[in-house]
Amino acid sequence: MTIIDELREGVIQGQANVALEKVKKALEEGYAADVILNEGLISAMSNVGQMYEDGVVFVPEMLIAARAMDKALQILRPYLVAQGVKPVGKVAIGTVKGDLHDIGKKLVAMMLEGSGFEIIDLGIDAPPEKFVDAVQNKGADVVALSALLTTTMPNMKTVVDALKQAGVRDKVRIIIGGAPVNQAYADQIGADGYAPDASSAVRKVREMLGV
Amino acid sequence: MRTSLSQLLESHSVIVADGGMGTMLFALGLQRGSAPELWNVGHPDAVRSVHSRYIGAGAQIILTNTFGGSRIRLAIHGLEERMAEFNRAGAQLAGMEAEQAAHPVVVAGSIGPSGQMLTPFGDLEFEDAVQVFAEQAAALAEGGADVLWIETMSDLQEVHAAVEGCRQRAPQLPLVTTMTFDTHGRTMMGVKPEQAIKTLSDYGVIALGANCGNGPDELEAVIEKMHQTQPETVLVAKANAGMPRMEGDTPVYEATPDVMAEYALRVHKLGARIIGSCCGSTPDHIAAIASALKG
Numbered sequence: 001m002t003i004i005d006e007l008r009e010g011v012i013q014g015q016a017n018v019a020l021e022k023v024k025k026a027l028e029e030g031y032a033a034d035v036i037l038n039e040g041l042i043s044a045m046s047n048v049g050q051m052y053e054d055g056v057v058f059v060p061e062m063l064i065a066a067r068a069m070d071k072a073l074q075i076l077r078p079y080l081v082a083q084g085v086k087p088v089g090k091v092a093i094g095t096v097k098g099d100l101h102d103i104g105k106k107l108v109a110m111m112l113e114g115s116g117f118e119i120i121d122l123g124i125d126a127p128p129e130k131f132v133d134a135v136q137n138k139g140a141d142v143v144a145l146s147a148l149l150t151t152t153m154p155n156m157k158t159v160v161d162a163l164k165q166a167g168v169r170d171k172v173r174i175i176i177g178g179a180p181v182n183q184a185y186a187d188q189i190g191a192d193g194y195a196p197d198a199s200s201a202v203r204k205v206r207e208m209l210g211v
Numbered sequence: 212m213r214t215s216l217s218q219l220l221e222s223h224s225v226i227v228a229d230g231g232m233g234t235m236l237f238a239l240g241l242q243r244g245s246a247p248e249l250w251n252v253g254h255p256d257a258v259r260s261v262h263s264r265y266i267g268a269g270a271q272i273i274l275t276n277t278f279g280g281s282r283i284r285l286a287i288h289g290l291e292e293r294m295a296e297f298n299r300a301g302a303q304l305a306g307m308e309a310e311q312a313a314h315p316v317v318v319a320g321s322i323g324p325s326g327q328m329l330t331p332f333g334d335l336e337f338e339d340a341v342q343v344f345a346e347q348a349a350a351l352a353e354g355g356a357d358v359l360w361i362e363t364m365s366d367l368q369e370v371h372a373a374v375e376g377c378r379q380r381a382p383q384l385p386l387v388t389t390m391t392f393d394t395h396g397r398t399m400m401g402v403k404p405e406q407a408i409k410t411l412s413d414y415g416v417i418a419l420g421a422n423c424g425n426g427p428d429e430l431e432a433v434i435e436k437m438h439q440t441q442p443e444t445v446l447v448a449k450a451n452a453g454m455p456r457m458e459g460d461t462p463v464y465e466a467t468p469d470v471m472a473e474y475a476l477r478v479h480k481l482g483a484r485i486i487g488s489c490c491g492s493t494p495d496h497i498a499a500i501a502s503a504l505k506g
Contacts, residue, residue, distance in 0.1 A: 048441045071481025098244025100287045150462030180455045
């Protein structure tokens with residue numbers, strides 16, 4: 001096993017201390033920061049995501065893996081900056097206005113970050129203006145909308161409409177998710193896609209951006 | 212008239228519980244994003260009318276409008292200071308309707324999840340969670356709840372905290388606990404039905420089971436597993452009325468009253484003794500369930 005394999009294994013197992021130690025060692029051994037990121041961290045999280053989709057692991061395992069990844073990433077970040085490695089894309093994510101549910105949105109954000117995206121977290125109960133601002137002024141390539149309630153789902157459409165009105169709909173891809181949401185609803189409101197869970201959301205966003 | 216859950220269980224082989232509260236309140240004008248518990252004080256007649264319609268449909272157990280009534284959930288709306296008031300009022304409103312009912316009715320004080328994850332996965336400390344649930348349980352007991360009904364849980368640690376809280380401040384009340392198995396047949400946190408029934412019965416609850424989720428089929432599979440694991444345990448089934456699809460801005464749940472009547476018969480056969488519904492259901496669904504189970 002190379003040190004990169006050990007790093008990947010540490011993240012998959014959710015062992016933050018192992019991940020920390022291995023990322024430092026990989027840097028000492030002279031691995032490039034982008035190799036450590038792609039082959040160590042991102043590969044590990046995609047593995048965990050697949051296991052989640054397959055019903056092999058559940059939210060707790062995904063959370064501790066994401067935490068281990070995050071610890072390692074903090075060490076790695078300055079090296080990535082020095083090497084000029086850019087995030088694969090920028091995602092503005094939030095739970096729509098009137099909806100106060102946090103957990104699903106947080107999981108999707110963590111998995112996207114674990115896949116190399118930069119996250120603009122707009123929080124819960126996020127009004128349409130915040131999404132428009134993230135696209136107009138913060139360079140978001142993707143808008144990710146969450147809703148857990150049938151009563152707040154219509155506010156997903158409000159965001160799509162607000163992006164149209166602001167004349168930035170064409171600049172951005174829109175993905176939606178949440179317990180009552182499905183592909184038919186994404187089509188109905190003019191979103192670009194839907195994902196049933198955090199791991200498929202990552203795959204969908206990558207597809208959308210062709211990365 | 213009022214009764215206790217243990218009396219109902221002694222005298223009935225199958226018991227009808229109510230359906231969705233939120234669904235009904237939104238139809239009556241509750242605004243998106245506002246706390247349903249506020250209506251226990253602001254629109255008590257609307258809340259009572261929902262209870263009364265479920266009782267009229269045949270419900271023998273009604274759940275109070277206090278699902279999001281914990282201090283933590285209310286704090287999101289800036290209403291945490293009114294926690295006790297809302298829960299007390301919620302239990303009182305249900306109690307008034309139960310007393311006027313033509314058949315014996317049990318008032319179940321609904322306690323939903325905090326919406327936060329407990330340590331080590333989140334920031335909520337176990338002891339703090341116990342406190343939060345204890346306060347809510349005390350207020351529901353003061354308002355006259357006959358049983359405390361911990362529902363829609365996905366984490367066994369959080370259930371444990373809720374049970375502890377209830378025991379601390381309302382030790383006289385029996386407990387019912389249901390979890391939501393919506394992720395590959397397990398809860399979001401990975402709890403299997405077999406594991407849930409063992410742990411929850413160790414807590415000494417009077418009944419346990421499953422609620423909410425992705426519709427009747429999923430929930431029937433959970434009840435089947437639970438019943439096979441421990442055939443003597445009293446099981447609760449409260450499935451959603453299928454999955455919603457949006458017609459314009461209006462959610463339409465795919466399961467009709469007839470579909471829910473068939474679910475009731477199947478889930479009863481699989482071992483559930485307390486049968487009702489959850490999101491998307493209305494008194495029409497409960498009437499269909501009650502009549503199917505009677506026949």
